[in-house]
Amino acid sequence: MADIIEKLGKLDRRIIFVLIALAVIIPISFDLILPNPVGAEPSRDLYDYVDALPEGSNVLVSFDYDPSTMPELQPMAEALVLHLFMKNVNIVGMALWPQGASLGQDAMSSMADSLGKAQYEDWCNLGYKTGGQIMIVRLGSSISAVFPTDMDNVPWSEIPMLRNITALESFSLIISLSAGDPGIIAWVMMAGDRFGVPIGCGCTAVSAPTLYTYLQTNQMVGMLGGLKGAADYETLVGIKGGQAVRGMAPQSVAxxxxxxxIIIGNVAYFSQRKKGGAR
Amino acid sequence: MNWEILGIWLGALVTLCLYSFLYRDNPFYKFAEHLFVGMSAGYWVIYQIENVLIPNWWQSMVPSEGGFNWIWIIPGIFVLFMLARMVPKIAGLSRLSLGMIIGSGAGLNMVSFFQTNAMAQVKGTIFSVASGSVWSIFSSLVLVVGVVSGLIYFFFSKAHTGVVGKAANVGITILMVAFGASFGYTIMARLSLLIGRCQFMLEDWLPTIPRLLGIGG
Structure with a gap:
């Protein structure tokens, strides 16, 4: 027994890589879907907040990520946009990350097509603008000064849904889908604390632990953390077999x-230490 | 030529090249790594010119409706100063540009950052105990004890013995729990990326093989 434990402790890391790969590939190949119960979590808080928005409200969604974090953030974007459209809320998209603008366009146009929502009437995409938090401060006084046109160079004055929008305070909620900096912290600092606009967030799992502090202080109304957050939102919105929900099965097996x-490693370590072989 | 299939195949081959590093360092991995770095650099240069320099600087200096706003020459000069780092004799000029960036960033952040990340957090910690259900009060107590004991652990002006030592032990335990949570979330994030790649390989790339071989749909 001791020999087996010792051998396991010295296992070639490439064998672990293969096992992890199998743990991911097999559930995907067999289309395994595990139940995803959603309790009283920050994802439900965000869902409830969006669900309570009155029809015709304006929501700003900032797509602050790029393709490297798509597996986590794109399902969130699609589920959130779908929910906002279902609530007949107007969506203004923008991005603090260059490639976020086109990823946001993909999410909004695909969901708009499925629900019959019209661009410039129900949603629009202002595109990317550099500057991070300095730019957010400028949005607090005039959005049209920062974005004179949308992503496709349509002038602000020719977009009907923007007639009643002047500055950040015109929005009932700002949601940042954030993969890092500039992202959600800049929105909380500038739009939330400075201009008093409610902030919601979808973020990568890596950054989720540091953002919980903003929930506890009510600086954010809710949060979707990583693939689990995306799966929660898909479940709450009622998307059957969504990408994030399907991703949770390999996630759980892995x-x-x-x-x-971890258990094997610890048992091997303590058994070796008992023998005096490790410190 | 079907460009979509070509794109999928390129993506799949580069993915396999990159994951081959898990076995050992090899020329395929090196090729994919250099390809990525080169393409990223090229992409970012063009993107910054098209989306930052032209709309924010050039179009402000030379508006489409005509005229010339000479004041915009000044930021242009500061941009050139940044590039002066590449010429050792005049490298000092770049400090002027960097100074402006750091100064404006610090000025903007000083109040906002302190307000958002210090004052609001301190207030949240203090007032969290005051109200709520029994569970909420217990949760708040854990928060306050965790914060105070964590701070005691980093207080090195007094030896960690007696009551201070016990409080520091609670602090390090709380810190370990926090690191554990962070580690768990990091694993989830990295696995999500692996799942994304595996979904691409199995659901987008694999079905193209029978199509290319002329078998199946």
Whole structure:
């Protein structure tokens, strides 16, 4: 037994890589879907807040990510946009990251097509603008000064849904889908704390732990953290077999494999230490 | 030629090249790495020119309706100063541009950052105990004890013995729990990226093979 534990402790890391790969590939190949119960979590808080928005409200969605974090953030974007459209809320999209503008366009146009929403009447995409938080401060006084045209160079004055929008305070909610900096922290600092606009967030799992502090202080109304947050929102909105929900099965199986190896590693370490071989 | 299939195949081959590093360093990995770095650099240069320099600077200096706003020459000069770093004799000029960026960033952040990340957090910690259900009060107590003991752990002006030592031990335990949560979330993030790649390989790339071989749909 001791020999087996010792051998497991010295296992070639490439074997672990193969097992993790299998733990991900097999559930995807068999289209395994696990139940995803949503409790009293920050994702439900964000859902409830969006659900309570009155019809015709304006919501700013900032797509602050790029393709490297698409597996986590794109399902969130699609589920959020779908929910906002279902509530007949007007969506103004923009991006603090260059490639976020086109990813946001993909999410909004695909959901708009499926629900019959019209561009410039129900949604529009202002595109990317550099400057991060300095630019957000400028949005607080005049959005049209920062974005004289939308992403496709249509002038602000020719977009009907923007007639009643002047500055950040015109929005009932700002949601940042954030992969880092500039992103949600800039929105909380400038739009939330300075201009008093409610802020919601979707973020990568890596950044989620640091953002919980903003929930506890009510600086954010809710948060979707990583693939689990995206799966929660898909479940709450009622998307059947969404990309994030499908991703949670390989996620769970791979986590079990990792937990198993953490236990094996610890048992091997303590057994070796008992023998005086490790410190 | 079907450009979509070509794109999928390129994506799949580069993905396989990159993951080959998990076995050991090899020329395929090096090729994909250099391709990525080169393409990123080229992409960003063009993107910055098209989306930052032209709309924000050039079109402000030379508006489409005619005229010339000479004041916009000044930021242009500061941009050139940044590039002076590449010429050792005049590299010092770049400090003027950097100074402006750092100064304006610090000025803008000083109040906002302190307000958002210090004052609001301190207020949230203090007032969290005052109200709520029994569970909420318990949760707030954990928060306050965690914050205070965590701070005690980093207080090195007094030896960590007696009551201070016990509080520091609670602090380090709380910190370990926080690191554990962070580690768990990081694993979830990295696995999500792997899942994204595997979904691409299995659901987008694999079905193109029978199509290319002329079998199946």
């Amino acid at each position: 986590h079990l494999v990792i937990i198993l190896f």
